[in-house]
Amino acid sequence: MVTxxxxxxxxxxxxxxENAALIANSLNNFLPFQKKFYSDDCVxxxxxxxxxxxxxxxxxxxxxxxxxADQATVxxxxxxxxxxxxxxxxxxxxxxxxxxxxxxxxxxxACKGAPGNYGCPLCKGNGWHxxxxxxxxxxxxxxxxxxxxxxx
Ligand SMILES: [Zn+2]
Numbered sequence: 001m002v003t004x005x006x007x008x009x010x011x012x013x014x015x016x017x018e019n020a021a022l023i024a025n026s027l028n029n030f031l032p033f034q035k036k037f038y039s040d041d042c043v044x045x046x047x048x049x050x051x052x053x054x055x056x057x058x059x060x061x062x063x064x065x066x067x068x069a070d071q072a073t074v075x076x077x078x079x080x081x082x083x084x085x086x087x088x089x090x091x092x093x094x095x096x097x098x099x100x101x102x103x104x105x106x107x108x109x110a111c112k113g114a115p116g117n118y119g120c121p122l123c124k125g126n127g128w129h130x131x132x133x134x135x136x137x138x139x140x141x142x143x144x145x146x147x148x149x150x151x152x
Contacts, residue, residue: 073090075088087106108123
């Protein structure tokens with residue numbers, strides 16, 4: 001008999017593993033696409049590949065799991081070759097005996113996930129940034145404006 005906590009851990013380990021494989025596949029698919037459509041010195045093409053390599057170079061480890069009835073919270077930490085990065089908080093729900101991710105929050109870089117700092121201009125005291133309401137999260141990547149579209 002597998003406990004609920006073990007089920008959640010297995011679900012998250014599978015998610016982390018398959019998410020990394022998905023990113024690796026995306027990069028493998030992107031490279032021939034980049035060669036086909038972007039010049040070697042195209043900033044946009046290089047930036048897209050760089051972003052995928054950056055995600056691919058990250059690892060994610062489970063720090064804690066808490067569970068009550070049909071919901072669970074899993075906190076993980078991401079790291080890259082330079083060391084630990086931010087923590088992530090996953091909100092999970094149990095639907096028909098299967099776990100699903102319902103929500104993901106990122107640790108506030110200023111408050112480090114500690115709530116109550118209502119003066120924080122980034123999270124307003126929440127300690128975390130909800131990716132579903134992504135207004136104050138990390139700045140969006142800077143992409144130069146697109147040239148005017150031609151008419152065909
Ligand atoms: Zn904050």
